[in-house]
Amino acid sequence: MDEKILTIGQLARETGTKVETVRFYEKSGLLPAPARTSGNYRSYDRGHFNRLSFIRRARDLGFSLDQIRALLTLSDDRNQSCVAIDAIAKEHRAEVVRKIADLRSLKKELDRMIDQCGCGVVADCRIIESLSPR
Template identity: 90%
Template sequence: MNAHALTIGHLARETGTKVETIRFYEKSGLLPAPARTEGNYRSYDRAHLNRLSFIRRARDLGFSLDQIRDLLALSDDRGQSCAAVDAIAKEHRAEVERKITDLRSLKKELDRMIDQCGCGVVADCRIIESLSPRQ
């Protein structure tokens, strides 16, 4: 293996990604298949490290795999307008805003349930009653 080649374990440590996840990204086409050593081990290079770091950052921001696939395709064509990138980011932001709205509603309902609880015995617990099926 050459001095700049990375093993899958090294790539995993450098990016904080599980080995199984790296293999999944390869199978799904997000990460190109690496070269192989004479012993048939994967041999990654700096481009793999950079691409996997991009994928990890995008996942950390909550982008879906399809959105990441689109972002990677766009990033591979550096000369085009970034309008498509903006559209993907705006679509994702709208999804995040919907989730925030849903979470606020969920918090409100949980607050209501907790406020109704008298902290007595479970048999009289309003939270348990709220979660139980109505008969």
């Protein structure tokens, strides 16, 4: 992206974000409010593009909005230690590890249910039986 000014639609397209999401990030304070044109249209610059790209990448990696807010705040002071940033990343990694364990457990349960199914009639289906209240 060169130094041109972008409309909200252009910014959304260039970052792979929906216009509504750009507005949401503005309202939630993750993305600073843009300048306005004489026609009162939003006017975005490279700073907005870079910040929104950062937010999108962090969301793709599964960081929460609060974690992203903290990362952005910390990244604004380029001379400070990155210990706090490392702590946020480690916390997020621990959440991912917990989710992976939960998904493995879920897979085992689904495998068990499927393995018990004799593929007969619904009245005898072990999967439906497993899901029904006892």
